[in-house]
Amino acid sequence: MRTDREGQQAEQGELLMAGSTAAKAESVHTEARTSDVEVLARTDSDVGQQYELARTKVRKRRFAEALAALEELKMADPFHVKGHLLRAQTLQALGRMTESRSLFEEILSQYPDYSEAYREYGCFLLSEGAPEAAQAHLLKGLTLNPQDAFAHALLAEVYALTGRKEQAFLHLEIASRFRTEEIRYFEVYARVLSRLEELTEEVHFLKEAVFTHADNRIAKAHFKKAMRAQRREKKGLPVFMRFLRVRS
Incomplete structure (x- = not known):
């Protein structure tokens, strides 16, 4: 049988081993969490860059290229509302009014508190010769962002x-x-x-x-x-x- 001293030494050894194992496990988990954060940050950065690329294409009136960039953005982030809105505006610039109108209405349905969408749809309706409908959407947008x-x-x-x-x-x-x-x-x-x-x-x-x-x-x-x-x-x-x- 082990003496009390031997038992204490054995117990201390087990505690040290357990602590070392726990520390290693925590280190692994910490590294995993850090890696996840880095991946998310990198993903957000890539999405932001893709959106800015699309905006640049629109400013240069290279609308077909802008749509291609926005399609990639949609695949990377299906919920990027600014990207959806920019796509609706780009379709409008290309004269694809039916598609543009449909997308504007879809955005407003999915994001009813997004004031910029009401403003841009109001702008679209004004250009289409519908000032009364434009007024309603502009007033709604201003209610959200005066x-x-x-x-x-x-x-x-x-x-x-x-x-x-x-x-x-x-x-x-x-x-x-x-x-x-x-x-x-x-x-x-x-x-x-x-x-x-x-x-x-x-x-x-x-x-x-x-x-x-x-x-x-x-x-x-x-x-x-x-x-x-x-x-x-x-x-x-x-x-x-x-x-x-x-x-x-």
Whole structure:
């Protein structure tokens, strides 16, 4: 039989072995967890890069290549809502309106709290000559995100097109309070300003507000370009054009 001392030594040895085994197991599990985190981070990075690639293709108007990139993105992440939305916009740019409309509606069905989808579908409907339907979607999007400058500008265009110029001016004024680098915003803003020709002083104030909130030269240059385009279309309104003159 073992003495008490021998028993204690044996017990200590077993505890040391167990501790070593547990430490090794914990080390393995920790390495596995670290590996999983690294894989997830790498996957997220790849998805982000694929999305940015698609956006670049769209900006360069290489729409077929953009769709190919978006298809790869969909396979990597079927729930990438921004990718789905960009695909709907790309289909619209290609003139595939039925497919674009169907995808917009599918996105809104699956992501009913995604304000940007309501804004972009409202933009689509406005381009299709359906201002009332566009208004409903833009208002829904603004309920979810009241600080969406582009949505306010689009809603202002709806009101301007339907003869509600006071409401159009109101939403232009609200839009001017928020910053955005969305180039289309400046195009829409210039178009709506050109429809408010009798509000000369107010238009001048809003023009200055837009310049104050444009953070980069590209946005300001684009707004100048859009305003010049509107001036060319409104040559018969010299007083209005004097107030719209953009300072260099």
